[in-house]
Amino acid sequence: IKPLYLSLGNEVNRWYEAYDTSATNPNGFQHFVSxxxxxxxxxxxxxxxxxIFCTFAREIVAEYRxxxxxxxxxxxxxxxxxxxxxxxxxxxxxxxxPTDIPLNYYSRIESIIPNKQFGFSEIAWPSMPAFGxxxxxxxxxxxxxxxxxxxxxxxxxxxxxxxxTDLDNNDYMGLIKRDGTExxxxxxxxxxxxxxxxxxxxxxxxx
Numbered sequence: 354i355k356p357l358y359l360s361l362g363n364e365v366n367r368w369y370e371a372y373d374t375s376a377t378n379p380n381g382f383q384h385f386v387s388x389x390x391x392x393x394x395x396x397x398x399x400x401x402x403x404x405i406f407c408t409f410a411r412e413i414v415a416e417y418r419x420x421x422x423x424x425x426x427x428x429x430x431x432x433x434x435x436x437x438x439x440x441x442x443x444x445x446x447x448x449x450x451p452t453d454i455p456l457n458y459y460s461r462i463e464s465i466i467p468n469k470q471f472g473f474s475e476i477a478w479p480s481m482p483a484f485g486x487x488x489x490x491x492x493x494x495x496x497x498x499x500x501x502x503x504x505x506x507x508x509x510x511x512x513x514x515x516x517x518t519d520l521d522n523n524d525y526m527g528l529i530k531r532d533g534t535e536x537x538x539x540x541x542x543x544x545x546x547x548x549x550x551x552x553x554x555x556x557x558x559x560x
Contacts, residue, residue: 355400358511360474361389364410364439366424374427386427393432404434408474411440411459419445425465435510436462436469440476443484450485451478451493460505471502472511479525480536490525491537498545514542 362385369382376383393405410420425436442448442458457464463471478493480486502509519527528539 355403357402358404358406358435359396360406360408360437361392362407363474365389365407366409366420367413369424369427370413370421382424383427390429390432406433406435406437408437408439411438411462412442412444414441414444417444417446422461422465425462428466430466430469433466433469435472436466437472437474437511438462438476440473441478441515443478449483451489451496454496454501456500456505459501460507463505463507470510471507472509472513473497474511474513475515476513477515477526478538480538481525487537490528491541494538494541494545 365385366382368380368385372378372380372382374381374383389407396403396405409424412418413420438459440459442454448454459471463469476497478484478490480490484490485492498509498512514528515526517527518529519525519531522531524531527536528542529535
């Protein structure tokens with residue numbers, strides 16, 4: 354098949370956070386890193402143009418904190434064709450509005466592995482009132498594609514929202530409500546898409 358993109362694992366640094374890199378631990382994350390690099394080398398022989406990466410979590414959502422970005426230092430930068438993350442910053446303690454997100458929240462990644470195309474396989478901000486409602490969700494979307502990335506000299510190569518429609522009546526992550534009502538952020542999303550940026554929904558729906 355030889356796809357153009359291939360991720361060898363999702364939120365792989367959750368393994369790192371759970372088991373660390375102890376040499377005496379058979380579950381140490383270093384074993385994944387060595388396996389990843391072996392697979393990378395093999396795939397490049399089969400399909401040299403394929404963009405190969407693994408996806409990292411920017412937050413450890415279950416613990417309401419940022420992930421340890423030092424995990425990136427374990428990888429050979431020449432064997433990460435893209436830097437791709439999932440991100441739900443509202444899950445971090447003391448981040449309740451998009452303006453609470455530090456300006457270097459994503460550019461810190463760039464400082465560890467510079468000069469890489471960057472992307473989100475999934476990212477979201479809820480439209481629930483506790484996090485600012487529809488207006489905050491829309492504001493987050495605008496800030497992510499401007500203030501927090503491209504204005505920090507980060508080129509967004511991939512940009513996937515978590516899902517298009519709320520999963521149920523208690524879900525607020527979608528850009529469209531369960532009854533089909535479009536949220537303000539969906540209008541913002543369509544405006545971004547019409548500007549010519551090559552963004553996509555992670556569920557495969559393209560604009």
